[in-house]
Amino acid sequence: MTTLPLRLAQGLARISLACKSQGLAHSGRAGLSPTQAQILVELTRSEPARLERVARALAVRPATASEAVEALVRKGLVRRLRRRDDRRALALSLTARGRRLAARLAHWPDFLAEAVGGLSESEQVAFHRTLVKMIRFLQERGLIPVADMCVDCDYFRPNVYRDPAAPHHCDYVDAPFGDAGLRIGCPDFRAARNEAAWRNWVSLAALTGGEAHIHLREE
Numbered sequence: 219m220t221t222l223p224l225r226l227a228q229g230l231a232r233i234s235l236a237c238k239s240q241g242l243a244h245s246g247r248a249g250l251s252p253t254q255a256q257i258l259v260e261l262t263r264s265e266p267a268r269l270e271r272v273a274r275a276l277a278v279r280p281a282t283a284s285e286a287v288e289a290l291v292r293k294g295l296v297r298r299l300r301r302r303d304d305r306r307a308l309a310l311s312l313t314a315r316g317r318r319l320a321a322r323l324a325h326w327p328d329f330l331a332e333a334v335g336g337l338s339e340s341e342q343v344a345f346h347r348t349l350v351k352m353i354r355f356l357q358e359r360g361l362i363p364v365a366d367m368c369v370d371c372d373y374f375r376p377n378v379y380r381d382p383a384a385p386h387h388c389d390y391v392d393a394p395f396g397d398a399g400l401r402i403g404c405p406d407f408r409a410a411r412n413e414a415a416w417r418n419w420v421s422l423a424a425l426t427g428g429e430a431h432i433h434l435r436e437e
Contacts, residue, residue, distance in 0.1 A: 237330070243325040248319060249293075253278060253286040258295060258312065258320035264300050264405060266309030277363045285395030295319060343398050350400055351420070369402045369416055373408060376419035386419075 220228075256276050273283035274402035287310060287406060290296035298308045311319060334342060350369055356362045368374045368388070375387040384394040390406050401407075412419030 234329075237327070239331060240326055244323060248323060250323075251286065251289075253282060255323050257283065257286055257290060257310075258316055259324050261296070261310060261312050262320045262324060264402065266311040267269055268309055272310065275363050285415070290316070316425050343396075346400060347397055350402065353402065354416075365402050366404050367405065369419055370410060370412075371404065371407050372410035373406070374410070374412075374415055374419075376415055391429065 241252055241255070245252045247256060248259070253276065257272055260272055260275050264271075269283055269287060270280060272287075273280045276283065291298065294313055297311055297313055298306065298310050300414060330336075334345070337345065350367060352366065353362065353365055354369065357364050369376075373389040375389060377385045378387050379385045379394050381394065382396075384396045384399075386396065386400075387394050390408075
């Protein structure tokens with residue numbers, strides 16, 4: 219009999235196959251390779267961006283990213299800019315056409331959102347907490363790119379309020395929030411690697427089993 223961790227891993231592997239096939243279908247319809255499509259979407263999150271940062275975010279070699287960028291430049295979807303803070307350095311930015319196409323491509327994971335929408339609110343929050351923990355575990359082992367997550371952010375203050383729906387505080391926006399509001403990619407992220415904050419957040423999960431914070435907030 220397989221163990222529960224193995225069964226869960228097998229389930230995640232099946233979901234990854236669906237992601238791969240959907241990603242290929244959407245990029246193919248746009249006349250792009252999967253890497254080219256991922257670069258367009260990545261640039262919508264933060265532009266202008268250096269090639270090295272884009273390659274790191276996608277977990278591909280700089281040479282692979284460079285080849286994909288060359289194709290995007292030829293297609294008129296990406297342009298190179300001189301950085302204001304370093305005139306010798308080039309940054310990548312979307313053209314108007316590239317931005318419109320990236321907006322369409324960014325919606326391909328919607329099928330996953332629909333599947334998650336079939337879970338109860340408490341299941342969604344517990345699942346979200348679990349994903350954050352798994353992502354951090356894989357990041358620390360260098361298996362996936364580092365995400366700009368709340369739990370690793372200098373602005374994150376976990377479990378400072380008694381309200382179970384919003385126990386945490388974000389110093390950047392100066393507001394409380396709950397586990398449903400934990401971000402996996404935040405443009406205002408400031409790296410901290412505060413292990414004390416991480417342990418504080420994880421400790422509550424161990425006590426509550428992830429069931430305490432079940433209020434979902436709109437972002």
